[in-house]
Amino acid sequence: MKLSLSKVFCGLSASIFLAGCSSESKPNIAVGPPASTTQSVSQLLFDAYGIGSDKYKTYQEGFGAALDGVQDGNIDISIGILGLPSGSIENLQASSGDVRLMSLSDEAIDYIEANSAYKRFTIPAGSYDFQKEDVETITAYAVLVGNTQTIDEELGYELARLMHEHAEENTHAQSAFMTLENALNGSEGLPIHPGAKRYYEEQGLTVDNPVAELGNIESKSEFILGTGSQGGTYYPLGGEMATIWNRYLDGQNFTNIETGASIENLVSIRDNTMDLGMTVHAPAQDAVEGSGEFEGGPIGNVAFIGHIYPEVIQIVTRERSKIESLSDLTD
Known part of the structure; x- marks a missing residue:
């Protein structure tokens, strides 16, 4: 059964998916404000990868607070949907210098397409100055x-x-x-x-x-x-x-x-x-x-x-995080 996505798309440009590096074994993930559309998207991603709530620590933060946390090293991951290119990602790259986009796996995309109105989307190489390869993700x-x-x-x-x-x-x-x-x-x-x-x-x-x-x-x-x-x-x-x-x-x-x-x-x-x-x-x-x-x-x-x-859902990590994929959270 496909999920209703009305609530998934209110205020879509409010947040983004960012990753840093945490010293704890469980990554700190900002999933968006309480009852937000960002939280619905986050859960869809976790379900696609079979990531249980025991694999991460939840922070109910909007993009601004999440970005501060990423910069400070207190938050490892934050989730959201933005237009392409995103000025927020460009700003993060300007301040950190080590941004990298992560792809979703084919299996995860197949799951999401079967259970929602999202569709596969390729972010072409060069969409950002630092992006050297195509990135597979999903879009509304x-x-x-x-x-x-x-x-x-x-x-x-x-x-x-x-x-x-x-x-x-x-x-x-x-x-x-x-x-x-x-x-x-x-x-x-x-x-x-x-x-x-x-x-x-x-x-x-x-x-x-x-x-x-x-x-x-x-x-x-x-x-x-x-x-x-x-x-x-x-x-x-x-x-x-x-x-x-x-x-x-x-x-x-x-x-x-x-x-x-x-x-x-x-x-x-x-x-x-x-x-x-x-x-x-x-x-x-x-x-x-x-x-x-x-x-x-x-x-x-x-x-x-x-x-x-x-x-577009854009999944961003910093090179220093050593996070290659969301599948890393299932290990």
Whole structure:
């Protein structure tokens, strides 16, 4: 049975997976704040490797405190999900000079894919200055969804087209992932907007998603894009997306607003107070299915428009730690 990942993706950019060196036999692992999504991800990783709670000492820390602990040598491991590249990893490398990314095993990735909505992801060599080889890990996907009661077919087409054909005008680092090659990542289990489907098929992509049914849409000129917190990735990236749409779509104005991210954006679309939303693909799946945070109340007016960027689990160790893999914790 697949795990509901709604709670796994709230505040995804709050932490990261870091490792240092502990003088104790059990590594100190910061698994994220109590009841956080980071803790859900941590447990999924432990389960994949068969790592029991007797193999490590738990610290319920957020990224900031965990990073301080790694620098001080008091915390060996901390867990989280970030965009690629991560400024936090780059900062750690700048201060320590001995950062190394760790790969997940094929067996662990197979387990995670079978028990969650995460997918295999390769961090290409050179993504960071210190990274010499590809790193195998897992990812969630940030996607753009639209309200089928307010986004008509032509507008859905133009939104998808501009996301890809003018991605080079978006200066945010994560915009590099807005390519046709990635366009349908994270769309699994989601109905696709008919305008977006038409655009992708014109570009030669095969679209197997069910097509969303549009409502009786009235003409409007003002559109709201729900993003995330100003300190995260969604808000500045969404602002650049809105700027590009405003540049090329005459007579229509798009405003990005700060929100609580995925869940709030999906609920706002349901309530017809939002036209477009950025969300992780897993809670969007839950919204469509009526599971997880949306148990018993599926959202019928949300449709996939396009992939934005991967939100990647990145496992980092310092060379001095001698930790080669999570499998070391099972020895």
